[in-house]
Amino acid sequence: MYGQSNRALHRLQDGENTSGLCPDSPLNSLMGPSYQRRSSSRCPPCCTAMFPQKLTLRYLKATGVLRHPLKGRSDGYFSALAVVLKTNNESPWTNEFDRIELSCLIESISTSNPRIEWKKITNEGPSYVYFDGKISGDLENRAVIREPATLVITNATRSDTAKYRCEVTAAADQKSVDEIVIDLVVRVKPVVPKCSVPKSVPFGKSAELSCMEEEGFPKSQYQWFKNREEIPDDPKSSLKFFNSSYTLNADTGTLKFIAVRKEDAGEYSCRAKNDAGYSECPPQKMEVYNIDVVGIVLGVLVVVVVLVCMTAGICCAYKRGYFSSQKQTGNNYKVPAKGDGLDYVRTEDEGDFRHKSSFVI
Numbered sequence: 001m002y003g004q005s006n007r008a009l010h011r012l013q014d015g016e017n018t019s020g021l022c023p024d025s026p027l028n029s030l031m032g033p034s035y036q037r038r039s040s041s042r043c044p045p046c047c048t049a050m051f052p053q054k055l056t057l058r059y060l061k062a063t064g065v066l067r068h069p070l071k072g073r074s075d076g077y078f079s080a081l082a083v084v085l086k087t088n089n090e091s092p093w094t095n096e097f098d099r100i101e102l103s104c105l106i107e108s109i110s111t112s113n114p115r116i117e118w119k120k121i122t123n124e125g126p127s128y129v130y131f132d133g134k135i136s137g138d139l140e141n142r143a144v145i146r147e148p149a150t151l152v153i154t155n156a157t158r159s160d161t162a163k164y165r166c167e168v169t170a171a172a173d174q175k176s177v178d179e180i181v182i183d184l185v186v187r188v189k190p191v192v193p194k195c196s197v198p199k200s201v202p203f204g205k206s207a208e209l210s211c212m213e214e215e216g217f218p219k220s221q222y223q224w225f226k227n228r229e230e231i232p233d234d235p236k237s238s239l240k241f242f243n244s245s246y247t248l249n250a251d252t253g254t255l256k257f258i259a260v261r262k263e264d265a266g267e268y269s270c271r272a273k274n275d276a277g278y279s280e281c282p283p284q285k286m287e288v289y290n291i292d293v294v295g296i297v298l299g300v301l302v303v304v305v306v307l308v309c310m311t312a313g314i315c316c317a318y319k320r321g322y323f324s325s326q327k328q329t330g331n332n333y334k335v336p337a338k339g340d341g342l343d344y345v346r347t348e349d350e351g352d353f354r355h356k357s358s359f360v361i
Helices: 002-013 026-031 045-050 053-063 293-319
Strands: 066-069 077-079 084-086 093-095 100-102 105-108 115-122 125-131 143-146 150-153 162-169 177-187 194-196 200-202 207-212 221-226 246-249 254-257 266-274 277-280 284-289 342-346 353-357
Touching: 084 177, 100 177, 125 143, 194 266, 207 221, 207 266
Parallel strands: 093 177, 200 284
Antiparallel strands: 066 077, 084 105, 100 150, 115 125, 115 162, 143 150, 162 177, 194 207, 207 254, 221 266, 246 254, 266 277, 266 284, 342 353
């Protein structure tokens, strides 16, 4: 009986077809569905006795077919015909500058000295993080390998957000290569957002308040506060803001008043937040004032009257000759008076005069 059992186990270990085994055999149930015979026939009573459960487990452990325990199975063991990897967390996260582990656990292997590699996968393609026993790239001075294959980042930065692939090659195993992919997210706290609040707005007019920051990861969500009290997304949900008419976009940080009321005046501040934390801008005051239509009309009339009076005064001054249009030139010559009995004749050369005698009769 035991000789037949040993031969069947050797066939199983060598990778041969074991369809000749009984479907109800403990060996078939131990090795999994891929080794079970698809048959509706009942197994004779001798078949179960041929493969006692305890003997099967002891033999498989002694021959090296079974090496490690497997959680979730009733027998507590699994076949080590191939290298098998697992991870405790496929989507880990951490805050910037904190420590994080990317677990890569070797669940099954026969090779004593497997080759272990880590690669960082980005839009530009994969790049080595751990190869030939050394940390390389951006993590060279910020990461270590914890046996057997877990990658520990001691000081994570925002640039470490990416997918990481753990690859283990075991030359002596029937399935010699296995890999797992881990998606790491490094969260970054938002910086103080830039807030824009109008200082004064006319009553009944629209007004827009903006809030923005671009450092936080994941992308920040925004909250607005009036006099240190949070403004709800829907004004109708709060008695204090029931009469206000505005829209608030938490994704873009925009608070827009459709028609400003006197009650909307106050100090406004904005908070940018994500999973890593939050930051706020200092409060800024917004005033609401009334538009004096009568005063504006009277002011315009006064300006018109003043302009009309100035124009009439200038025209009157021209008519009375207060603004002379004659121009004096340097070539005008004044003829001297005749009182000395001499006639003065001007020659072509200026300044050269001749005189002639004249007789007065």
